[in-house]
Amino acid sequence: MATVVMVLAGLLGLCTCALKARDAIRHPERPALRALCIMLGVFGLAFIVTAPPITPWLSGVIGIPNSGRLVGNTLTLISAAALQAMMLYLAERPEDARPRVRVRLIALALAVTGMAVTLLGSDTVERNDFLTAYADYPPIIGYQFCYLAFLSLAITDLLTLSIRYSRYAQGALRYGLRLVAAGAVASVAYFAYKLALLIGGWTGHRPGGDESMISAALAGTAGILVAVGATMPLWGRHAAVPWIRLRQYVSYRRLTPLWSVLNAAVPEVSLVSGQAMAGRYGRGEIGIRLYRRVIEIRDAQLILRAHSDPAEVQRVEAEAAGRGLAGDRLRAEVDAVELITALRVAGESADRRGATAVPEREETDPADGDASLSSESRYLEKVAVAFRRQQAERPSAPEPSLS
Amino acid sequence: MQADGLPDPFTLDEFIARLAQRRQRRIELHPNDHLPGHACGMWLKLADVDIIVYARTAQLHQEHIVLHEVGHMLCQHRGETGIGDELTRILMPDLDPAMVRSLLNRTSYSDAEEQEAELLATLILERVADRRPGVDPVLNARLARQMDRLKSTFNG
Numbered sequence: 001m002a003t004v005v006m007v008l009a010g011l012l013g014l015c016t017c018a019l020k021a022r023d024a025i026r027h028p029e030r031p032a033l034r035a036l037c038i039m040l041g042v043f044g045l046a047f048i049v050t051a052p053p054i055t056p057w058l059s060g061v062i063g064i065p066n067s068g069r070l071v072g073n074t075l076t077l078i079s080a081a082a083l084q085a086m087m088l089y090l091a092e093r094p095e096d097a098r099p100r101v102r103v104r105l106i107a108l109a110l111a112v113t114g115m116a117v118t119l120l121g122s123d124t125v126e127r128n129d130f131l132t133a134y135a136d137y138p139p140i141i142g143y144q145f146c147y148l149a150f151l152s153l154a155i156t157d158l159l160t161l162s163i164r165y166s167r168y169a170q171g172a173l174r175y176g177l178r179l180v181a182a183g184a185v186a187s188v189a190y191f192a193y194k195l196a197l198l199i200g201g202w203t204g205h206r207p208g209g210d211e212s213m214i215s216a217a218l219a220g221t222a223g224i225l226v227a228v229g230a231t232m233p234l235w236g237r238h239a240a241v242p243w244i245r246l247r248q249y250v251s252y253r254r255l256t257p258l259w260s261v262l263n264a265a266v267p268e269v270s271l272v273s274g275q276a277m278a279g280r281y282g283r284g285e286i287g288i289r290l291y292r293r294v295i296e297i298r299d300a301q302l303i304l305r306a307h308s309d310p311a312e313v314q315r316v317e318a319e320a321a322g323r324g325l326a327g328d329r330l331r332a333e334v335d336a337v338e339l340i341t342a343l344r345v346a347g348e349s350a351d352r353r354g355a356t357a358v359p360e361r362e363e364t365d366p367a368d369g370d371a372s373l374s375s376e377s378r379y380l381e382k383v384a385v386a387f388r389r390q391q392a393e394r395p396s397a398p399e400p401s402l403s
Numbered sequence: 404m405q406a407d408g409l410p411d412p413f414t415l416d417e418f419i420a421r422l423a424q425r426r427q428r429r430i431e432l433h434p435n436d437h438l439p440g441h442a443c444g445m446w447l448k449l450a451d452v453d454i455i456v457y458a459r460t461a462q463l464h465q466e467h468i469v470l471h472e473v474g475h476m477l478c479q480h481r482g483e484t485g486i487g488d489e490l491t492r493i494l495m496p497d498l499d500p501a502m503v504r505s506l507l508n509r510t511s512y513s514d515a516e517e518q519e520a521e522l523l524a525t526l527i528l529e530r531v532a533d534r535r536p537g538v539d540p541v542l543n544a545r546l547a548r549q550m551d552r553l554k555s556t557f558n559g
Binding site for chain 1: 415437443458460461462463464466467518521522525526528529532535536546549550552553554555556557
């Protein structure tokens with residue numbers, strides 16, 4: 001199981017590196033992107049190399065006991081250094097970050113040299129419970145010190161990056177950074193477990209369980225979360241498409257009754273050119289169908305507003321405000337009563353274009369929404385609900401018959 | 404229509420700036436209160452500048468009205484001269500109607516050019532429907548620069 005998690009994390013790292021590589025090559029002026037790409041690729045290799053059956057195999061190929069572990073841990077630290085470089089390039093301008101990145105690379109070289117010297121100078125055999133077995137053996141204590149000290153710097157950076165910036169990010173980037181933060185927490189657990197093994201070797205209170213399995217599970221979980229989170233901004237938008245389409249369909253259905261009434265009264269706002277605009281859209285084109293609904297409702301509203309009854313609009317607005325409504329909900333009530341009274345007045349008048357001025361009334365607060373289709377359609381859903389309810393409360397209102 | 408040419412995230416200002424650069428002509432946007440019975444959008448082509456007048460309404464609707472007029476530009480519709488002088492005087496009192504080389508209104512979609520412009524606006528804005536910028540919190544200059552670098556790194 002641990003092997004599967006490690007290999008899966010490794011492959012994910014390599015795939016995400018490949019995904020990012022094209023942009024990294026295309027934008028040499030973005031060193032942070034290059035560092036992220038190196039981090040993900042080396043990270044992927046490190047996971048594959050440190051998977052339980054692969055490490056001893058690699059040691060066998062090299063011909064030195066535990067050299068597979070040295071290669072895996074070195075790759076992990078290179079990945080950690082790339083992460084620190086990325087952090088520095090994010091925080092500073094490239095020219096300011098470069099000297100600091102060099103210091104980190106020197107620290108990496110010292111850590112890897114220290115690990116190599118201590119491990120190659122030690123007398124160890126290949127085994128899965130490496131740290132448990134050699135926790136009180138000075139060369140391996142030195143080896144672990146070099147490894148964990150450098151790793152702790154990277155984990156601190158990863159936590160800082162993900163928690164600090166996720167507060168200010170939006171959408172897929174925010175969720176991606178939160179996943180990276182979860183990965184950083186798993187890394188802390190991995191680091192704490194390694195430290196506990198080391199301290200346990202001195203004190204005699206060793207944590208239970210299979211060292212190899214627990215290490216692999218913690219490191220693999222961290223790797224998967226970081227790889228998935230770091231690339232979420234790339235694929236998150238596509239993954240959300242089914243949900244967006246479903247929500248658009250629901251919105252389209254909810255707006256249809258209001259649109260039908262307005263379209264009957266002001267048919268000139270309908271775009272009737274071509275098959276697509278005639279309403280015979282395929283199911284996959286729900287985005288365009290909803291978009292036309294929204295625009296045609298707004299067009300009709302603009303034309304009809306001149307015919308609304310200002311006194312009635314003010315009365316409904318005051319009543320709604322008295323019920324505690326505010327913001328979009330209050331505005332929706334006002335828009336609905338404007339439409340209802342305009343349809344009634346216009347229906348009684350043969351010349352609905354005779355008006356020359358919009359009725360004066362105090363504007364409600366500006367809408368809180370943005371220019372996105374989802375915000376606008378959800379707002380109009382509120383208008384449609386208010387429109388239906390207000391119509392039901394006015395049974396004597398004549399049906400609009402303007403066309 | 405090339406989706407690659409559309410800003411991502413999409414903002415009208417960025418789109419208009421790119422279009423003006425490509426056409427090498429200034430484009431000015433002028434919001435105005437809607438006059439009942441008149442067009443809710445208008446494109447005035449002057450010697451060295453294109454002026455788009457649009458009604459104040461919901462934000463998406465405003466952008467649609469502007470892009471409808473942009474549709475006329477992109478489709479190279481010719482428009483007319485001498486019409487709408489009175490409306491021009493009302494909406495743009497500082498502008499001499501004689502300066503206007505052609506004018507196109509957004510009213511109904513009764514002719515092919517209006518339908519074409521409307522269709523183009525629809526296709527552009529529907530395509531970018533999910534590519535709107537979020538409401539960014541107010542950031543100090545240093546953090547804003549860091550966030551820009553973060554976005555360009557992670558968003559690719």
